[in-house]
Amino acid sequence: xxxxxxxxxxxxxxxxxxxxxxxxxxxxxxxxxxxxxxxxxxxxxxxxxxxxxxxxxxxxxxxxxxxxxxxxxxxxxxxxxxxxxxxxxxxxxxxxxxxxxxxxxxxxxxxxxxxxxxxxxxxxxxxxxxxxxxxxxxxxxxxxxxxxxxxxxxxxxxxxxxxxxxxxxxxxxxxxxxxxxxxxxxxxxxxxxxxxxxxxxxxxxxxxxxxxxxxxxxxxxxxxxxxxxxxxxxxxxxxxxxxxxxxxxxxxxxxxxxxx
Numbered sequence: 537x538x539x540x541x542x543x544x545x546x547x548x549x550x551x552x553x554x555x556x557x558x559x560x561x562x563x564x565x566x567x568x569x570x571x572x573x574x575x576x577x578x579x580x581x582x583x584x585x586x587x588x589x590x591x592x593x594x595x596x597x598x599x600x601x602x603x604x605x606x607x608x609x610x611x612x613x614x615x616x617x618x619x620x621x622x623x624x625x626x627x628x629x630x631x632x633x634x635x636x637x638x639x640x641x642x643x644x645x646x647x648x649x650x651x652x653x654x655x656x657x658x659x660x661x662x663x664x665x666x667x668x669x670x671x672x673x674x675x676x677x678x679x680x681x682x683x684x685x686x687x688x689x690x691x692x693x694x695x696x697x698x699x700x701x702x703x704x705x706x707x708x709x710x711x712x713x714x715x716x717x718x719x720x721x722x723x724x725x726x727x728x729x730x731x732x733x734x735x736x737x738x739x740x741x742x743x744x745x746x747x748x749x750x751x752x753x754x755x756x757x758x759x760x761x762x763x764x765x766x767x768x769x770x771x772x773x774x775x776x777x778x779x780x781x782x783x784x785x786x787x788x789x790x791x792x793x794x795x796x
Contacts, residue, residue, distance in 0.1 A: 650685030
């Protein structure tokens, strides 16, 4: 009688691409974030929701390791980013990029936009012709012509500048993009175009996205998961369709009622 072949036990699961544990931040003794827990797997998307002053942008800066938290940890692929040696953190930044509310934050008005877009490539060992090829690829990805690289930021509309900022974030082929209110400085008609662009890039490139926004329809469109911040505390989080479709917390309910 043939003996059954023993099954191979499954290996350990990979750590989430992004995680935060017990995260808190204080400025001059004032607590602006407390007790934040979250995690995001590769290819997933998270919307961070809340009114102005809720702590959304502070949380985004902590997730990007642009600030050190007063308490807790931010983990990239299981590693505490604030414990990484400076050289390794610098190398990791190629895989985690940010899109700011104001495109001028990432586009130097004195530089032609091609130089601004390719500036993050100093993190990668690329030859000049490879840098040029990557510039052409990301301009095409955000639906701009190659000759855009020779122009200056003031020669573009607000929506085009945000496309350029997205191209800059894409240029290193990141695994994760954190977008901090990327629509709020744009006209309503342009917002829809940028939303469509972000959704298309997510699907095509498989990039994980953290979207910081007070725009609930945008979060509903782009994000699988949602976290609701109020006065620096996460009052509700889970699948977006549940958080926004059947909110449990009175604050989330009030945010949705304001849209009705």
